[in-house]
Amino acid sequence: MKRLNIFLICFFISSLIAAQNSILIEAESFKNKGGWVVDPQFVEQMGSPYLLAHGLGIPVENAVTDIKIENSGLYHVWARTKNWVPGNWEAPGRFLISVDGEKLENELGKNEGWNWEYAGKVNLKKGKNELALHDVTGFEGRCDAIYLSTINEQQLPENLKELKQWRAEKKGETILPEKILKYDFVVVGGGIAGCAASIAAAEHGLKVALIHDRPVLGGNASSEIRVHTLGIHGNFERILKMIDTEHYPNGSAEAFKDEEKRMKNMRKYENIDLFLNYRAYATHAENNSINSVDAKHTSSGERIRFEAPYFADCTGDGWIGYWAGAEYSYGREAASEYGETWEEHGVLWSPEIADNFVMGSSVLWGTENAGKPVDFPEVPWAMDVVGDHSSRKGEWFWEYSSNDLNQIDDAETIRDHMFCAIYGSFYNYKNQIPEDIHPDQERINKRNNWPEQLKADSIQLKWVSYLVGKRESRRLVGDYIFTFNDAREPKDFKDAVVFEKRAVDVHYQMNLVDENNPDFLSEAMFYNTKTYNIPYRSFYSKNINNLFMAGRNFSCSHIGLGGPRVMNTTGQMGAAVGIAASVCKKHQVNPRDIYTTYLDEYLQLIENQK
Amino acid sequence: MQLPVLYFISILLAGGFLVSNPKVEKRVDDCKEAFEFIYGEFEVNNQVEICFDSAGIPERYKSSVNMPVCDDTLCANVVLKIYWDLAGNYQSFDTLTGFPLTKFDHKKFSSDDYTKLDQILKNRNSMLRILKMTDLLDKSVKVQSKKVDAVTGATPVTIRKSIVEGAVYSSYTLWHFVNGSIKNQISNFTLDNYSEEVSRRMLLSDNYETQLFALKYFSEVDYEIQSELIFQVITQSVPLVKANTIIKMPLPFEESFKNYKLLSLFPELDNYSKSIFINRVLTERNVAEEFLPLILNHPDAFSKKQLDQINSAFTKFEISKKKN
Ligand SMILES: Cc1cc2nc3c(=O)[nH]c(=O)nc-3n(C[C@H](O)[C@H](O)[C@H](O)COP(=O)(O)OP(=O)(O)OC[C@H]3O[C@@H](n4cnc5c(N)ncnc54)[C@H](O)[C@@H]3O)c2cc1C
Numbered sequence: 046m047k048r049l050n051i052f053l054i055c056f057f058i059s060s061l062i063a064a065q066n067s068i069l070i071e072a073e074s075f076k077n078k079g080g081w082v083v084d085p086q087f088v089e090q091m092g093s094p095y096l097l098a099h100g101l102g103i104p105v106e107n108a109v110t111d112i113k114i115e116n117s118g119l120y121h122v123w124a125r126t127k128n129w130v131p132g133n134w135e136a137p138g139r140f141l142i143s144v145d146g147e148k149l150e151n152e153l154g155k156n157e158g159w160n161w162e163y164a165g166k167v168n169l170k171k172g173k174n175e176l177a178l179h180d181v182t183g184f185e186g187r188c189d190a191i192y193l194s195t196i197n198e199q200q201l202p203e204n205l206k207e208l209k210q211w212r213a214e215k216k217g218e219t220i221l222p223e224k225i226l227k228y229d230f231v232v233v234g235g236g237i238a239g240c241a242a243s244i245a246a247a248e249h250g251l252k253v254a255l256i257h258d259r260p261v262l263g264g265n266a267s268s269e270i271r272v273h274t275l276g277i278h279g280n281f282e283r284i285l286k287m288i289d290t291e292h293y294p295n296g297s298a299e300a301f302k303d304e305e306k307r308m309k310n311m312r313k314y315e316n317i318d319l320f321l322n323y324r325a326y327a328t329h330a331e332n333n334s335i336n337s338v339d340a341k342h343t344s345s346g347e348r349i350r351f352e353a354p355y356f357a358d359c360t361g362d363g364w365i366g367y368w369a370g371a372e373y374s375y376g377r378e379a380a381s382e383y384g385e386t387w388e389e390h391g392v393l394w395s396p397e398i399a400d401n402f403v404m405g406s407s408v409l410w411g412t413e414n415a416g417k418p419v420d421f422p423e424v425p426w427a428m429d430v431v432g433d434h435s436s437r438k439g440e441w442f443w444e445y446s447s448n449d450l451n452q453i454d455d456a457e458t459i460r461d462h463m464f465c466a467i468y469g470s471f472y473n474y475k476n477q478i479p480e481d482i483h484p485d486q487e488r489i490n491k492r493n494n495w496p497e498q499l500k501a502d503s504i505q506l507k508w509v510s511y512l513v514g515k516r517e518s519r520r521l522v523g524d525y526i527f528t529f530n531d532a533r534e535p536k537d538f539k540d541a542v543v544f545e546k547r548a549v550d551v552h553y554q555m556n557l558v559d560e561n562n563p564d565f566l567s568e569a570m571f572y573n574t575k576t577y578n579i580p581y582r583s584f585y586s587k588n589i590n591n592l593f594m595a596g597r598n599f600s601c602s603h604i605g606l607g608g609p610r611v612m613n614t615t616g617q618m619g620a621a622v623g624i625a626a627s628v629c630k631k632h633q634v635n636p637r638d639i640y641t642t643y644l645d646e647y648l649q650l651i652e653n654q655k
Numbered sequence: 656m657q658l659p660v661l662y663f664i665s666i667l668l669a670g671g672f673l674v675s676n677p678k679v680e681k682r683v684d685d686c687k688e689a690f691e692f693i694y695g696e697f698e699v700n701n702q703v704e705i706c707f708d709s710a711g712i713p714e715r716y717k718s719s720v721n722m723p724v725c726d727d728t729l730c731a732n733v734v735l736k737i738y739w740d741l742a743g744n745y746q747s748f749d750t751l752t753g754f755p756l757t758k759f760d761h762k763k764f765s766s767d768d769y770t771k772l773d774q775i776l777k778n779r780n781s782m783l784r785i786l787k788m789t790d791l792l793d794k795s796v797k798v799q800s801k802k803v804d805a806v807t808g809a810t811p812v813t814i815r816k817s818i819v820e821g822a823v824y825s826s827y828t829l830w831h832f833v834n835g836s837i838k839n840q841i842s843n844f845t846l847d848n849y850s851e852e853v854s855r856r857m858l859l860s861d862n863y864e865t866q867l868f869a870l871k872y873f874s875e876v877d878y879e880i881q882s883e884l885i886f887q888v889i890t891q892s893v894p895l896v897k898a899n900t901i902i903k904m905p906l907p908f909e910e911s912f913k914n915y916k917l918l919s920l921f922p923e924l925d926n927y928s929k930s931i932f933i934n935r936v937l938t939e940r941n942v943a944e945e946f947l948p949l950i951l952n953h954p955d956a957f958s959k960k961q962l963d964q965i966n967s968a969f970t971k972f973e974i975s976k977k978k979n
Pocket residue numbers: 233234235236237238239256257258259263264265266272273274275276295323324325326359360361362364406407408409440441442514515516595596597598610611612613615
């Protein structure tokens with residue numbers, strides 16, 4: 046009996062020590078990321094930012110970090126990763142892990158869905174060891190985290206909830222964020238809407254925090270996505286000119302110049318604190334009011350709680366509203382719901398019954414002439430998506446939506462589908478053999494001498510975004526829902542704050558009407574309008590008392606979004622919201638009270654700031 | 656395709672040649688006056704005729720036009736025969752011998768220009784829909800006419816795809832004419848003369864808008880009575896039509912072999928139509944009760960996500976998974 050007790054105690058102590066002989070490393074926290082990029086877009090779906098080997102077909106440089114080992118010994122190593130196009134081919138995004146220069150035996154990135162893959166075992170010395178990720182393919186390999194343990198643990202957590210808890214335990218995270226900061230106004234999402242909201246509020250004396258999950262501002266207009274801003278400036282020309290873009294072709298590197306302007310102008314405002322690379326992940330709301338928003342650094346994992354009396358949701362996806370329990374809508378309403386029928390385009394415009402077929406997301410890309418022949422690897426995993434479609438550049442109409450896919454929950458699937466579309470179409474472009482034009486073999490053999498082929502041989506991928514550019518997802522519900530009819534027969538809203546005259550356009554997938562098209566191309570339908578206006582009541586939540594929203598997640602119907610989703614218009618929304626927040630603060634009231642009680646004062650402020 | 660060929664032949668005829676081309680079917684339309692259409696902007700009155708096939712069933716509409724397309728002397732009137740289908744969707748045009756279309760400076764249309772014009776007129780999403788006449792010429796760039804002492808503007812780059820170069824006004828005017836209010840007048844005329852044969856012809860059209868038009872007037876009982884026709888529509892149409900047929904059809908069919916038949920079409924269906932169907936299974940108990948047990952016979956027809964949804968419908972409606 047005594048011996049058994051001693052045995053049990055020894056067992057307990059040894060397992061305790063063993064438990065300490067494990068270490069969890071978040072890939073995004075690697076000190077030197079080499080050519081890998083941090084991808085925080087899908088945290089809500091898969092649990093964490095991750096490192097992506099976005100090499101456009103050329104393996105990227107190693108990501109390297111030091112780890113400190115307390116007890117030397119034999120460690121088992123796992124990586125949380127994913128085969129992003131499973132099928133009858135070698136997984137496209139494979140990588141290896143090395144420790145102190147020694148590669149572990151198993152290639153990773155081979156199993157379907159996010160999961161832990163076993164990399165191998167290695168002897169680690171006490172103290173500093175160097176851990177590295179070696180990209181093998183250059184095609185979007187991904188690593189979320191690496192786990193080392195002296196025990197060959199059979200079951201690492203897969204389920205998101207368990208994983209979250211396990212992670213927190215391994216990292217010794219407390220419930221409360223490390224830092225708590227107080228502001229007058231917290232803006233989440235640094236697209237054009239969020240930037241404009243911050244400027245307008247700061248100019249009216251508020252202390253503003255702008256939380257944005259990327260290193261640069263601008264959202265879809267940033268150099269990372271490269272869409273130019275369209276629409277008019279309305280009442281906010283001065284503000285919007287600080288953050289808008291020239292009319293460069295979508296996908297153009299000219300976006301950098303406008304981004305520089307935007308960053309410089311945003312930094313000029315002393316009472317805007319920029320929290321770049323912080324992604325909001327939770328809100329704390331009580332009695333239909335938000336007290337705080339928590340955000341986490343996308344690499345270091347540092348957490349900050351932001352307390353404020355007013356918040357603006359400019360995330361595009363309506364995250365803040367969603368977490369706080371704000372009413373929202375998603376999908377296409379039935380044409381009859383708001384009377385949005387347009388006979389010219391019938392059910393393509395507005396369906397008879399509500400569905401989820403919203404406007405899709407895009408990944409922009411472009412190529413350049415290398416001046417000499419350059420190879421592009423085979424991409425068998427992309428061919429199911431592209432068929433024989435070939436292309437040397439993307440445009441706005443490289444867009445993917447499906448009634449089955451949610452633009453938020455399935456965003457990674459959508460982005461990855463676009464990767465296949467791009468790499469597959471580019472492969473076809475590089476390898477076009479126009480047999481049908483020149484059927485005799487001799488000529489085919491001479492194909493390398495043809496000018497077009499020569500050109501294709503020298504074309505290489507220059508840039509492919511890894512951020513999915515979204516058009517439509519959650520729309521938070523305000524006191525007024527802006528619909529197509531408000532653009533078709535413009536109203537004279539007494540609280541009109543945003544003005545637009547750009548035609549309403551909504552998209553549909555081309556393969557719906559012509560199955561010869563691949564499923565990733567869209568087409569636009571345009572409805573011409575006179576100048577219309579959007580009421581202030583579409584920019585605050587109906588049921589969350591202190592929440593504003595600006596950007597494509599404002600209060601509108603699917604077709605209602607068709608006109609004002611462009612970024613000068615969403616910028617106007619932001620500016621309108623920023624000024625409203627200042628009136629709220631002055632009178633210690635909620636957004637709705639501006640409409641009911643302080644409208645004149647508010648509209649006068651908008652006039653004054655021009 | 657047919658169009659440039661016809662044009663080519665008309666040139667040959669005009670030039671005194673006759674080449675027999677087996678592809679061109681010689682056909683004399685059996686047409687009669689349908690209605691008069693007044694195209695306001697140009698104050699042109701057009702007689703629209705309805706044409707019948709050999710069995711006397713309405714087939715299409717036609718109208719001869721002769722309209723000015725610009726306000727200067729640089730372009731000639733447009734003289735054409737234009738055809739629409741039964742729902743008023745533009746089909747094709749023909750030139751009349753001796754009246755070729757012309758471009759800037761009276762230069763004749765090439766056969767590529769004719770093909771392009773035909774495509775432009777068929778494009779329901781053309782930018783021309785939202786452009787004004789004044790948007791069409793970039794007044795800052797002047798183009799000198801060689802024949803007439805005049806200058807005119809160049810075409811802005813952004814709209815070059817939507818027009819035949821050198822024939823901007825013709826492209827614009829014709830697009831608005833063939834896709835404008837005449838479409839409604841034609842479809843109304845068709846409705847006034849509707850019959851089962853007309854409905855059938857439209858449902859099996861290769862124009863999805865025409866099919867959707869006919870679906871609108873397909874009554875609930877029609878689905879049961881003409882289920883074979885509907886299955887044919889589902890089989891041979893584009894996804895938009897397939898899905899909208901599935902949205903509209905009263906389900907389940909009273910006769911169960913029709914339900915079997917419907918489901919047997921699923922493996923070949925597009926994703927949109929499948930998801931529309933699954934949505935009905937998820938939201939309508941009687942559809943779920945009839946089809947859930949049948950679906951188990953076609954597990955390969957659905958994606959993993961769709962199968963998850965199907966499974967959740969079994970639970971929701973407490974339906975047993977016994978195989979039929
Ligand atoms: C390919 C394409 C072409 C388009 N063409 C045009 C065009 O030509 N002109 C035009 O004006 N518009 C165009 N649009 C539409 C326009 O870009 C979008 O509607 C745009 O999203 C609106 O701006 P926004 O500020 O609302 O959102 P976004 O630009 O999406 O900005 C929101 C930002 O919030 C960040 N964010 C999200 N969640 C969080 C979080 N939890 N924490 C911190 N930050 C977060 C995101 O990273 C994002 O950058 C196009 C869109 C696409 C995809």
